[in-house]
Amino acid sequence: MTDETKAQLEEAIVNLIKEFTNRKRFKPGDIVKEMEMKFSASGITKDDIKIAIRDLTDSGRLIYGYAGGSFLSLPE
Amino acid sequence: MSKKYQTPLLDELKKGKWPSFVTEIERAAEKSEMTDDLLGQVEQSYKERMGHWKHGGMVGVKGYGGGIVGRFSDLPEKYPGVKEFHTIRINQPSGFFYTSDILRKIVDIGDKHASSLYNFHGSTGDIQMLGVKTSELETIFQQLVSFGFDLGGSGSALRTPSCCVGMARCEFANYDAMNICYNITQAFQDEMHRPIFNYKFKFKFSGCGNDCTASIARADLSVIGTWKDNIRIDQDMVKEYAKKMNLHKYVTSKCPTKCMSYGETGLKIDDSNCSKCMHCINVMPKALRPGVKGGATILLGSKAPMVSGPRLSMVLVPFYDVAEDAKNGYQWFRDLIGKIWEFWDEYGVSRERVGELIQRVGIGNFLEAIGLEPLPEMVSSPRGNPFVLYEDYVEVDGEQG
Missing domain, CATH: 3.30.70.20 (Alpha-Beta Plaits)
Incomplete structure (x- = not known):
């Protein structure tokens, strides 16, 4: 995965969560499935998406929450 | 002794001959106002026969999705000390071995930044540091890391693997439970700290059939020591x-x-x-x-009674040569786990444990997906009938198998 594709992937994940703020809680697994579909032509794997999620949470752009199951959210 | 609140019901629980959690909370309350409020809230809960905790929310340390269990009082004005009363799960060492020095360091953190109360150990196996405010989480985490400790698992993640004392203290151990537990914990750090599963997943390793970690009832994947030869x-x-x-x-x-x-x-x-x-x-x-040809039976699927009632693990691999696989860094075991998780990830639904998924889709489909041949030893309970059904099959001349 190129740096450019990785940046696009991270942006797409953040935008997805932003778009559904207060409407839907995305489990990390949901995001993996959404991104697999969205980036199917780019050859992005599940592991690539998991790494992108890890980088986003490490940098603080996304945070984890829990409500009956773990989900990802934008920082408050 | 602190008596901010009158606690007649809790006082009853100090009268037995066994050590009482109330006594310990009262001791902690002598140096923590937060813990004093805990006594008040628990007394009210006993009186009303209703818990006053809410859990979950957006509490954690940076980069981690597990390890902190958010806990809030639903009576924050009345008991401000327990408005936030989170639990930090600290990954225990294999077999629960500590030096007195490291225990002092850990409890010093609790005295300074939390309620001074601990569970040694929580049912998952971790050390649980109780009564932490959100603002203190990152400080405590950094201090624990400086001692070589890390957080355990919580949420929809791999929960902290745990094992019995194994060969370190027990003559019955049929394999090195501590070694495999440590290895698996290190191998799956990402799965433990960054929830990615449909729901929780637990490993427990017991060195023999006494099953001191109660893995057959409490772990999604239980590894229980056994032997091949004679007693x-x-x-x-x-x-x-x-x-x-x-x-x-x-x-x-x-x-x-x-x-x-x-x-x-x-x-x-x-x-x-x-x-x-x-x-x-x-x-x-x-x-x-026990015999000298030791190994383990791998079982799958137990859980506590949440969505569809309690389940015990069923036999998945009758005999696993742990010592042989250890020579290769437990690669066979790790690959098996990978296949189980892949199937669970693909076909499981939200909040469905792997045992419930197998019950839903059938053991045959599951075994086919993970590439294990059905065996008569795959039983739902010891000495029970196998639930993999075999049909008598007579091949007719010319028929394609």
Whole structure:
């Protein structure tokens, strides 16, 4: 995965969560499935998406929450 | 002793002959106002027969999705000290071994930044540091890391793997439970700290059928020690036991498969019918020992009663040569886990444990997906019938298999 594709992937994940703020809680697994579909032509794997999620949470752009199951959210 | 609140119901719980959690909370309350409020809230809960905790929310440390269990009071104005009363799960060392020095360091953190209360250990296995405010989480985490500790698992993640004391302290251990537990914990750090599953997943490793980690009931994947060869018998020691107790009453008649007898020629065991339940060995530990060809049985699917009731694990791999796989860094075991998780990830629904998924889709489909051949030993309970059904099949001439 190129740096450019990785940046696009991270942006797409953040935008997805932003778009559904207060409407839907995305489990990390949901995001993996959404991104697999969205980036199917780019050859992005599940592991690539998991790494992108890890980088986003490490940098603080996304945070984890829990409500009956773990989900990802934008920082408050 | 602090008496901010009158607690007549809690006081009743100090009267028994066993140590009381109320006594310990009161001791902690002497140096923590937060813990004083805990006594008040718990008393009210007992009085109303209703809990006053909310849990979950957006609490954690940077980069981690597990390890902190958010806990809030629903009476924050009345009990401000427990407005936030989170739990930090600290990954315990394999076999729960600590030095007194490291224990002092950990409890010093709790005295300074939390309620001074701990669970050693929570049912998952972790050390649980109770009563932490959100603002203190990152500070405590950094201090724990500086001592070489890390957070455990929580949420929809791999929960902290745990094991019995294994070969470090137990003569019954059939494999090195501590080594595999440590190895698996290190191998799956991402899965533990960054929830990615449909729901929780637990490993527990017990060195023998006594199952000191209760893995058969509490772990999605249980690894329980067993052996392939015969029980080792010291007939002289058997005779010594026979002088002190009725072997028929306390040993042979209690054998679940009735595979043993005691007479003039000594103790006889039909090992081919032994289910390795450990009863006879537990009763006569000086006379009987597990065989020398040790390994483990891998079981899958137990859980506590949440969505669809409690389940015990079922046999997945009758005999796993742990020592052999250890030479290769437990690669076979890791690959098996990978296949199980892949199937669960693909077909499981939200909040569905892997055992519930297997129940829903059928064991045959599951085994096919993870590439294991069905075996008669795959039983739903010891000595029970296999639930993999076989059909008599006669191949007709010319028929394609």
